[in-house]
Amino acid sequence: FGSSHFGPAFLAPPGPPVMSDDYLAEVCEGKTGKELFRELLRIYSEAQVEDYYKMGQWQNRSMRTDYVLIEAHRKEAGAPAPPPLSSIPEPKLPQQQLLTLPGLKAGNGMSPALAQLVTTAAQGAGPATELRNCAIFISRNKLDPSRAKVMLMALSSDDRKVVMDGFVSEKIGMEATDDLEQYIKENVKPGSAAAEVAPPGGAGGDGATATATGNLSIGELKQTALFIAKNKLDPTRAKTALMKLTAEQRKSVIDSFSSALTGMEATTELEEYISGCQETGFPGLEEPPSKKAKV
Incomplete structure (x- = not known):
């Protein structure tokens, strides 16, 4: 499966395993549904039921994919041990709302086709979706997880989508990640994500220049993230x-x-x-x- 491409110069620590269905089936000892969501919630406190429970079904593959990526980055960052599973509450499932429309026969609510249409329209691209898309992109292109994640998360969602849709590389590991860095430099214009730097001294003018984290604008955050990735x-x-x-x-x-x-x-x-x-x-x-x- 491409292992012959590895050479003696490739000394980076291995990233998450390629996320095949067989591998993902073993994540969290094969747990599914509520129990798998609780395992994910242990290491990703921002996980929302609505991101993983859709149309009355748990999205087990999505939960396992996110679990693998998040756990890999926790280990790289030296994160503390997660809380015990016994402290994680049972998730509350969203109520299934029945819909009655003129001309629709009463009975068991909406038809399956209509239910799918309504559910699809209500789904949003939340943080879990962004994270999952990055995980799949990193795994598919065999990139270094830590560097690639930093570079991708420094982009706006629109720029990130452009990069993930257009980037390809015949290399793997650090070399492929170097290609990604070069691709971003060539295809993402500085400031394309409204990355305007706040005026010196914290004078924010009308306050509409940029969204900041602490005293940093989006532009400074992006510049810092690229600096960290470039210098490894x-x-x-x-x-x-x-x-x-x-x-x-x-x-x-x-x-x-x-x-x-x-x-x-x-x-x-x-x-x-x-x-x-x-x-x-x-x-x-x-x-x-x-x-x-x-x-």
């Missing part, structure tokens, strides 16, 4: 180190830092680089913060 940094530690800086300092680091290392070693080098800049000054800025404080 540990996402959690690198983000923590960068978020402590001002916007100007963060931009200086992103523009000037590079490392021949990867993972934790590269992230340690980033932390040391930032510490040095705080002492001697950030490239491109007039003077170090310590001197400004004395003025």
